Amino acid sequence: LAKTTQPISMDSYEGQEVNITCSHNNIATNDYITWYQQFPSQGPRFIIQGYKTKVTNEVASLFIPADRKSSTLSLPRVSLSDTAVYYCLVGEGRAGNMLTFGGGTRLMVKP
Amino acid sequence: NAGVTQTPKFRILKIGQSMTLQCTQDMNHNYMYWYRQDPGMGLKLIYYSVGAGITDKGEVPNGYNVSRSTTEDFPLRLELAAPSQTSVYFCASSFEGANNQPQHFGDGTRLSIL
Numbered sequence: 001l002a003k004t005t006q007p008i009s010m011d012s013y014e015g016q017e018v019n020i021t022c023s024h025n026n027i028a029t030n031d032y033i034t035w036y037q038q039f040p041s042q043g044p045r046f047i048i049q050g051y052k053t054k055v056t057n058e059v060a061s062l063f064i065p066a067d068r069k070s071s072t073l074s075l076p077r078v079s080l081s082d083t084a085v086y087y088c089l090v091g092e093g094r095a096g097n098m099l100t101f102g103g104g105t106r107l108m109v110k111p
Numbered sequence: 112n113a114g115v116t117q118t119p120k121f122r123i124l125k126i127g128q129s130m131t132l133q134c135t136q137d138m139n140h141n142y143m144y145w146y147r148q149d150p151g152m153g154l155k156l157i158y159y160s161v162g163a164g165i166t167d168k169g170e171v172p173n174g175y176n177v178s179r180s181t182t183e184d185f186p187l188r189l190e191l192a193a194p195s196q197t198s199v200y201f202c203a204s205s206f207e208g209a210n211n212q213p214q215h216f217g218d219g220t221r222l223s224i225l
Contacts, residue, residue: 034213043115043201043216044154087153100170101146101153 004088009106018075020105022088025069031091033064033071038085038104047086048073075107083109113137117202117217124192124224132187132220134202142205143185144214145169145177147198154201160185192224 005023012018024033032051036044048055050062050071061074075082085104118133136143141162146154156169160179174196176188185204189196199221203214 036214041219043203043219044214045216046213049213099156101155103153 003100004090004102006086006088006102006105008103009108011108011110012078013110014079015077018078018082018107018109020073020075020086020088020107021070022073023070024088024090027068027090033062033068034089035060035062035071035073036087036089036101038087044087044101078107078109080109080111083107115202115204115215115217117200117220119220120218121221122223124189124222126192126194126224128192129188129190130192132189132200132202132222134185134187134217135183136185136202136204136215137183138204138206138215139182140204140206140215141182142207142212143179144203144205145175145185145187146201146203147171147196148201148219149198157187157200189222194224196222197224198222 032049034049035047037047038044048057048060048062050064052064055062063072085106087101087104089099115136144159145157147157148154155171157171157175158166158169158177160166163179163182166177166179179185199219201216201219203216205212205214
């Protein structure tokens with residue numbers, strides 16, 4: 001099973017860059033790595049997805065080393081509104097339908 | 112474009128009662144999912160569907176049933192409500208398998224069993 005391991009929590013300050021690393025030692029060849037953000041009382045929201053190397057969009061960057069056994073979500077210049085739980089997901093490999101969310105990383109951004 | 116819509120938003124049930132959580136999506140997605148999220152925890156997959164007429168069990172299916180008669184709707188049924196089913200339930204959908212297609216989530220149904 002392609003389980004993931006993330007830090008339980010992280011603290012940061014406004015304006016800093018935040019890097020959240022996820023370990024996924026058993027990632028399958030066809031699996032993508034996907035990150036979601038969840039605010040209290042809301043459903044998760046897609047942030048970014050990648051397969052290898054680096055992916056960047058308007059809100060985040062995703063760094064994936066060659067062995068793909070880990071990935072790092074990078075949030076540039078965080079603000080108070082980035083306080084949320086961040087989940088790293090990797091497909092289980094069974095037709096991509098079974099996903100494990102895990103406990104996620106609780107990011108607290110302080111003023 | 113409403114996305115994924117869940118009803119009701121809140122519900123209190125007595126032990127042994129039954130109810131159906133409704134989920135509908137208007138994005139013509141083939142795949143739909145039901146998750147539950149207990150306080151302070153991550154989401155656990157209950158059931159999923161890869162298309163109309165096809166459903167399969169997830170990580171925690173016991174005590175629940177689903178059906179998928181149309182592409183748009185994916186209701187979740189609790190037959191005999193138990194306190195352990197107190198949770199927040201999220202429905203999600205994606206165009207293809209969620210492995211490489213983002214899932215779109217509803218706002219959740221907060222269910223308390225007393």
